[in-house]
Amino acid sequence: MLRVENLSKTFHMHVGEEKSIPCLDSVSLSIEPGSMLAVIGPSGAGKSSLLKCIYGTYLPSSGHIYYNAKNGDVYDLANASLQDMRAFRASEIGYVSQFFHAIPRIAALDILSEPLINRGASASAARARAGDLMGMVGLPESLWGMYPSTFSGGEKQRLNIIYGIITKPRLLLLDEPTASLDPVSKASVLELIKELKSEGSAILGVFHDYASMQLVADYSYHIVTKKLEAVA
């Protein structure tokens, strides 16, 4: 589903003093449908940057990101057109960021149902599905009609994860999905990830919590000095 080859990323800052910040150095990995690859590593190792390069938020400096799209063609996301990238984001590639960006002034239930409605689901079916998922991760009904900007950190994070998986993306990029969760909600989130995987999605997840990672990942790598190494 996804094959990353020699991906490197260096940030070039032109503001103030010119400087270059090396971030990823020749990272290669591949993920099959129905499996999860996890990356673990210390703060600042480049984990989020790896996901952002794949999602197109960061522009890779060199290397290739081959993605087998639903239409059967292979695209190099490192050089894909903006129009293709937009289409993939809309219907095939999901991304759950490390930090939740609340969409202002929209109720949680509406945020979650919108992508389903955009794909042709009826409003009632979409809301029912959104409600089910929120129930599964322990977001009480009293929150469904609220604006997420009023949620706690862990509530936001669970909402964020549901938003990422509700459309069952073929490729899901997860940045620290369990970071600030209590054990019960953590377990429910891991359950959702496993379910998505069993339905054939390929998942790339970033963790700093080794135990959670081991519960869901099929393969895992450490990021060490900007390079990947297999976890023993």
Place this chain on the structure above:
Amino acid sequence: MNQALTVNDLTVRYGNGCSYCRDISNPLDKNRCPHCKSVWAVRNISFELYPSEILGIVGESGSGKTTLLRSLYFDIPATSGAAYLSGYSDGLVDIMGVSSQQKRIIRNSLLGMVYQNPTQGLLMDYSSSGNVAQKLIAAGSRNVGSMQDRANELLEHMQIPLGRVKEPPKQFSGGMQQRVQISKAIANNPPVLLLDEVTTGLDLSVQAKVLDLIRSVQKKLNIAIIIVSHDLAVIRMLSDRTIVMLDGGIVEHGLTDQIMEDPQHWFTQTLVHSLI
């Protein structure tokens, strides 16, 4: 052609130009010719607007954003270049080159514009509903009754109380004036909407209301929008892609999150890190 709008090498110059500045390889003093003092407000700009997307344009003050929108709306003649609208002759005819009568038709039925300055978009002494009806008349509507109803419906949707739609815009607050402008701009369900600094100068709660309305209009009518704004938060919230302008040209364009999080050009980096 499947793009809502395609712009090719569009140039808008204020002044006559001279042999020096007509040669694109000669450097200007920002956007001004050092010899003849002509201003190259928009210089060789090309971009596409995808169907049903919101495209953001940001840039330095004076970089040509308003000029670009106003030339696409035929307020200001383009000096050179071409533009194609998918709604006009299947996008096969350059709209910059058609007759002024055709331009009027395009402007009245295929485009909507919200001006940075409401006095440019509205007759300040004329009733608000009349301002909206004006756009309907321009597009050929003749039935006064249904026109009034439609104008009232649009204004009400933009949260102008029905009891006030007869009042002239000059009696309204800035946010209300912008909402009258939006009502007018979308009156004929144009497939392409041009928004110039719609939220500038409004207080935060009014800004939020205007932004929510824009978002809901885009969803409901499934139209393509170009939104020019100084406010990166507005761009981040509304637009899928972003173009960055400097001195009449495009220095960078990309997915909005990429422009905000991994800007490549020094000017975009300065803008994003707000060090200007």
